[in-house]
Amino acid sequence: MNAAAWKRRAKVLLLGNGDKSGWLARLLIYLILLDISVIYLNPFFYMISTMFKNGVDLVDPTIRWIPRAAELENLRLAWEGLRYMTSLSHSLLIVSMGAIFQVAFCSLAGYAFARIAFPGKAILFGLLLFSFLIPPQTIIIPLYILFGKLGWLGTPLAIVGPAIFGHGIKGALFVIIFRQFFLTLPKELEEAAKIDGAGLFRVYWRVILPLATPALLVVFLFSFIWHWNDTTFSQLMLRGELTPLSISLNGLDQVLNGTYGQEKEVKLNETIRMAASFLVIFPPLIVYYIAQRWFVEGVERTGLVE
């Protein structure tokens, strides 16, 4: 009598009944995800492990992940080689300005595209999409000349300037994200506020922005990270007068070789380079860790796309 029932119960337990996934299915999901995570995080672990190795551990084939003793000298050298405090302050200056300006001005434009009727909107939206597609390679030279004429080269404005106008690094993408988000908000909110006599900007400032926190956060984080990681523009436009971390990581070899002479083997620098890489991504890592919860949920709520 019970054989069939037991079989069914076992099947539900293992494979699930559609509503709830069973143990076997769940195990499979975890296995696959863990597996991919290991491949995914491998380079990251490599960086962490290498940065604590000393020269002997690095070339010792029996030591793969865990060095005999944590070598903190690497971190100290990397700290010096990056001129960490100076570079960090330059990075923070540029990145925070860029991210704040982009959030403020891309959201303005995004709101206009999403909710305000004005003639020529279709054409301008087409131009917005077009400006998303233009590779930076195509316009970097005229920008360099333009910034030179404006006297922006070598100042934070060379990176942040376009952000004040809602452009800059991936600016078009951010405007699109904001537009998509504002489109999902119910229209009744604004209409109610308008009937109460609020002007356009008041509606935007008092009604829309407080509701837009997830979108503001997502754009802020993306903008923060992409500004943080930018090298091509920083390299060309800052001319070494400002050295954000991404730039000083590039020059790490020169600084260290200058300090230690040429006789030092390149291979040995790897431990220091990994330590430096870690120091460079450490601040955004903290920011990500704090914001991750809202970020992961916020992305779902932004609807990012149509």
Add this chain to the structure above:
Amino acid sequence: MDNRLPEQEGMLQPERKKRAWAITMEGRTAIGGYLFLLPWLVGLVLFVLYPLFYSMYMSFHRVRFTGEGMVLERPGWDNYTYAFFSDNVFVAAILGTLKNSLFIIPIIVVFAFFVAILLNLKFPGRFFFRGIFFLPVIFGTGQVIMQIFGVASAGRLEMLDRYNVAIFITNNLPEVWAEPVLSVLNSFVLILWYSGVQILIFISGLQTIGISVYEAAKIDGATPWETFWKITLPAMTPFILLNLIYTIVDMFTLPLINPIMEMIVENMSKPQLGYGYASAQGWIYFIFMFALLLLVLLISRRWVYYAGKR
């Protein structure tokens, strides 16, 4: 007549007043819209359109620096003919990038789709895994990735070495394709790392499919397998297209896979080539990318499903 005029006026007055009021209302909204857009519009002209046309203009000239400043001379197609017929690295680099991206783009999109479906399932700990898979977004673009993948080559799949995959591929594929396949395999983890944003887009796409559709399918007795092919996949086609476009645009700015940016910056400072030639390179590059995008868009019309239309 004299009698009727005030009456007529009385009749017209509210009408005219109303219309005038309506126009100013719309007009005011439109002006407000332009005010909202004003910074962006100024930026569009200054930082997008003007540089775009200026670089096109420069690409048809030879740009020289003299004591008085920049001089544009010898208008013509010189830079373009040089790029295609004399520069023996540039066109090869573009074609190489295109060939690589033929492999990389589908890998990224399929991988992101797969991971997004897994991460969209309801199971304890999914937020933890989401955290892991978005992590590369943080260093996915920067100089750090050059250090980890470029210098230390930590991104190799170890099983490739263990099973001698490289030799197998060079023996069994024509040389034209063996090279891109190998370079793709060599940086496989790197490619996976570039799928962070795409996973995000797919997850937010998966959330747009209503639960009721799945419930209805279940009541009709559809298996999960059928549900995936008949409901999930068609509903996701717009997001697949979006991700294809995003990946193409993104792919063309990656320094590790794509050497063009370096070439352009390098050529800027070469006296005999200079800004003119570098601009031409930027434009040729843009045109190649645009052609690829157009191709994807054209093909997509056959398979992208838009709910509501049709």
